[in-house]
Amino acid sequence: MTVYPSAEVEPYYTATLPRVPESARRARSLVTAALGRWGLEEFEDAACLVTTELVANAAAHARSDSLLVRVERIGPRAVRVAVVDRSKVLPCPRDAGPDEESGRGLWLVDALSGGRWGADPLKWGKRVWAVLGGAA
Template sequence: MLIETAGVGDPAYKQCLPREPESARIARHLTASALHTWGLIEAKDSAAAVVTELVSNTVRHARRDTIQVTVTRTGERLVRIAVVDFSPEFPEARNAHQLGEAGRGLAIVAALCDGRWGTDPLRWGKRVWAELAVPEAKPDE
């Protein structure tokens, strides 16, 4: 597994992955590794859910064979998770039917990130991102 670090700017880890469902597991590992490195492990579960949803949406709706996942520390206790793909189509938050299996992903992302998510257009596709505020670790009592 090749994980790259950003050369300048905010600390970041990124990895190109095949556009297939199994890549969600690799993206979770990348995210957990970055959080562990930065001492922000308190966000592990939320970050895993966010990256899984973003990768799953990309696998389902994007074009081409690869995606790129990036985990960036944008502040002392802020982490941005982004997935880049080659589709110009922006994701849309939808109301999921009560018994339907699809349509809840972006609502989950929005809830976990307190609404801090978005899409950046790129010349050849888009970047979908979500930013997590990492809670302070609670001291053991």
């Protein structure tokens, strides 16, 4: 886990993790530690659920052996959770049937973030993020 505080921007925490579903546990620990440090524990449940979904999607669809998790404070009462991977395919919510076991994760991310989520294409992959808390 790495912390990059700065006088000019809010601090953030990052971790490079293996691209496996089990990395969601370590990613949640990173988020929990960051929120505790910032006194924003009220966002912990939502942020951990969002993180789990973003890591699960990267583990299922990315091309590299690792992914990057970043949690940053973007305002006094707002955080952004992001997962970066090497797949250039941008995510989009899909309609899962009632008997399907997957396919609802991005709808959950959308609901927990109040629609404040997205994906940024990068030269070598993408960053999928969600904002939790007050206006940034």
